[in-house]
Amino acid sequence: MSVAAISKVVTANDLRSGEVLYLRFPHSWTPELAKASVIKDDDLAKASLAFAQGQPNTVVGAYLSDVIDERDGPRASHFRERFRSTGPSNYRHGKQEL
Amino acid sequence: MYQYSRFDHEFIAERVAQFRAQVARRLDGSLTEEEFKPLRLMNGLYLQLHAYMLRVAIPYGTLNSRQMHQLAMIAERWDKGYGHFTTRQNIQFNWPKLEDVPDILQALADVEMHAIQTSGNTVRNVTADHFAGAAADELADPRPIAELIRQWSTDHPEFQFLPRKFKIAVTGSPNDRAVTRAHDIGLRMTEQDGQRGFEVIVGGGLGRTPMIGKTLSPFVALDDLLPYLEAVVSTYNLLGRRDNKYKARIKITTHEHGIEQIKQRVEAQFAKIKPRFAGANLQLLKDIEQHFVLPKFKSSSAQVEADSAPAQSPAFRAWLDTNISAHKLPGYAIVSVSLKKPGATPGDASADQMRALAEIARNFGHDELRISHEQNVILPHVHRADLTQVFQALRQADLAAANIGLISDIIACPGMDYCALATARSIPVAQQIATRFQALKLEHDIGPLKLKISGCINACGHHHVGHIGILGLEKAGVESYQITLGGDGGAEAEIGTRAGPGFGADEIVPAIERLLLGYLQLRLDRNESFLEAYRRLGLAPFKALLYPQARKAA
Numbered sequence: 001m002s003v004a005a006i007s008k009v010v011t012a013n014d015l016r017s018g019e020v021l022y023l024r025f026p027h028s029w030t031p032e033l034a035k036a037s038v039i040k041d042d043d044l045a046k047a048s049l050a051f052a053q054g055q056p057n058t059v060v061g062a063y064l065s066d067v068i069d070e071r072d073g074p075r076a077s078h079f080r081e082r083f084r085s086t087g088p089s090n091y092r093h094g095k096q097e098l
Numbered sequence: 099m100y101q102y103s104r105f106d107h108e109f110i111a112e113r114v115a116q117f118r119a120q121v122a123r124r125l126d127g128s129l130t131e132e133e134f135k136p137l138r139l140m141n142g143l144y145l146q147l148h149a150y151m152l153r154v155a156i157p158y159g160t161l162n163s164r165q166m167h168q169l170a171m172i173a174e175r176w177d178k179g180y181g182h183f184t185t186r187q188n189i190q191f192n193w194p195k196l197e198d199v200p201d202i203l204q205a206l207a208d209v210e211m212h213a214i215q216t217s218g219n220t221v222r223n224v225t226a227d228h229f230a231g232a233a234a235d236e237l238a239d240p241r242p243i244a245e246l247i248r249q250w251s252t253d254h255p256e257f258q259f260l261p262r263k264f265k266i267a268v269t270g271s272p273n274d275r276a277v278t279r280a281h282d283i284g285l286r287m288t289e290q291d292g293q294r295g296f297e298v299i300v301g302g303g304l305g306r307t308p309m310i311g312k313t314l315s316p317f318v319a320l321d322d323l324l325p326y327l328e329a330v331v332s333t334y335n336l337l338g339r340r341d342n343k344y345k346a347r348i349k350i351t352t353h354e355h356g357i358e359q360i361k362q363r364v365e366a367q368f369a370k371i372k373p374r375f376a377g378a379n380l381q382l383l384k385d386i387e388q389h390f391v392l393p394k395f396k397s398s399s400a401q402v403e404a405d406s407a408p409a410q411s412p413a414f415r416a417w418l419d420t421n422i423s424a425h426k427l428p429g430y431a432i433v434s435v436s437l438k439k440p441g442a443t444p445g446d447a448s449a450d451q452m453r454a455l456a457e458i459a460r461n462f463g464h465d466e467l468r469i470s471h472e473q474n475v476i477l478p479h480v481h482r483a484d485l486t487q488v489f490q491a492l493r494q495a496d497l498a499a500a501n502i503g504l505i506s507d508i509i510a511c512p513g514m515d516y517c518a519l520a521t522a523r524s525i526p527v528a529q530q531i532a533t534r535f536q537a538l539k540l541e542h543d544i545g546p547l548k549l550k551i552s553g554c555i556n557a558c559g560h561h562h563v564g565h566i567g568i569l570g571l572e573k574a575g576v577e578s579y580q581i582t583l584g585g586d587g588g589a590e591a592e593i594g595t596r597a598g599p600g601f602g603a604d605e606i607v608p609a610i611e612r613l614l615l616g617y618l619q620l621r622l623d624r625n626e627s628f629l630e631a632y633r634r635l636g637l638a639p640f641k642a643l644l645y646p647q648a649r650k651a652a
Contacts, residue, residue, distance in 0.1 A: 019150035088515035
């Protein structure tokens with residue numbers, strides 16, 4: 001087992017709604033980053049990404065995204081991913097509605 | 099305005115049916131995303147940061163009330179109750195669901211609208227002067243030509259896979275309100291020996307390599323225009339680079355080969371293809387022109403000078419000062435409705451506001467609306483006697499901001515709040531600048547100013563041609579904003595100069611404030627605009643205002 005330097009989550013957009021989703025083990029998707037499964041192992045990261053890419057009729061554009069693993073769940077480490085996990089800043093139209 | 103022919107209706111209906119089947123096949127797994135993506139992009143459907151985005155074409159920015167009502171219905175039924183008007187006179191819906199898009203396209207087709215060629219490497223929506231057909235200063239309405247170009251370029255079999263996207267803008271006025279010099283092709287109406295034609299400008303564009311377009315021909319007669327355009331686009335289609343996306347636009351082709359070589363190739367191609375057109379384009383233009391006859395204006399005897407009415411409120415007077423432009427008829431006015439209320443998202447209109455605009459256009463505006471590239475809505479034909487009622491109706495819809503052409507009338511792209519390409523946010527910066535200057539009560543004192551914000555190097559927010567331009571980038575993991583100064587999108591178009599290092603998200607508004615407070619001290623008098631003062635003094639004094647620490651250190 002090789003340990004990844006940075007914690008990651010698998011993220012993608014929902015095929016039907018376009019909504020940002022995160023992979024939650026074993027094989028479901030959640031719209032909330034805080035509920036996503038955090039991956040700290042390179043092999044698991046590769047396998048998880050392959051699993052996501054193998055669901056083309058559920059999600060689009062899956063990739064690994066860096067996170068900071070905190071007590072109440074993962075938090076995006078880059079501002080772009082932070083906006084994806086919350087929604088736009090001008091209206092509460094995104095995940096702020098959750 | 100233009101009414102669809104039977105051919106248009108059938109073509110659009112066929113495309114809706116095709117896309118409905120394509121979406122169904124994507125959803126049932128028969129099409130992969132790789133296969134489906136080019137099909138959805140051909141119909142203006144993008145996948146953005148948080149959702150799909152549907153970009154709907156508003157040809158040359160012209161709408162009637164029925165179409166505006168339909169956009170309101172779409173916003174309410176299939177989106178989150180609003181739409182975003184763009185710098186290419188289009189409207190974007192930010193939250194449609196994939197399975198609803200065929201129904202949205204059908205609803206658009208019902209009012210003679212579509213989303214075709216709002217993406218992809220094709221000729222995009224043809225834009226025009228938003229005052230076209232109404233402006234006191236124009237030679238003639240450029241929209242019949244824009245419509246002719248729309249018909250020629252839509253589904254043009256040779257031009258569906260150009261090296262890169264291709265944008266055309268048209269103006270009928272010497273006062274360029276369509277930024278023609280920043281387009282792949284800019285057309286400026288002109289006259290020679292009593293004959294009407296166009297100056298053809300080529301190779302302008304913003305983005306990562308901003309360039310001002312060059313004159314390819316100072317005069318192309320009307321009946322030569324379509325074969326000439328076809329010669330330009332087919333020359334580019336063969337010559338344009340396909341090895342590097344960032345060098346694929348015609349501005350780079352023109353830069354690399356030189357305008358003279360482009361001219362020779364275009365002229366050779368033009369000579370070859372012109373006989374094939376055999377005047378059909380002129381006959382078509384004649385038919386199209388029938389759709390653009392001026393509305394039946396009220397007779398001059400009914401004119402009332404609303405401006406001299408005694409019981410004017412200060413708010414109404416302020417609005418008249420900023421939001422009214424000269425119409426070709428003295429009894430009429432062009433009304434610019436600001437979608438830039440300080441604190442609001444530039445270019446956004448709610449479904450209720452769209453309905454209010456549609457009703458105002460129907461009751462007081464000969465049923466015409468325009469979308470400007472500056473993300474405002476224009477009522478091109480309002481009788482001056484109706485201005486008071488129009489103002490009241492706009493006020494009720496929260497659309498009476500009196501700030502056209504002032505600092506809070508900011509162009510801003512959607513930025514990283516929506517766009518997958520963005521490197522930083524634009525909207526909050528626009529909101530903060532507008533509310534800050536409203537609080538300072540300096541907006542009118544500062545006077546004419548074009549501030550434009552892009553959230554990435556692709557420059558949808560036209561920052562290069564802003565008197566003040568702001569470009570949002572990422573620097574060391576945070577948003578960083580670069581300022582350019584002295585840009586101009588008008589007849590004497592100019593690319594702004596980068597002032598220096600970028601500012602952090604919390605530094606950009608204070609920097610703009612320092613710059614403009616300093617300008618008030620630097621200007622000769624109230625009549626010298628920011629751009630004029632910049633041109634007189636150059637970059638140095640403005641740079642010193644932006645970077646006071648550097649001055650201290652030096």
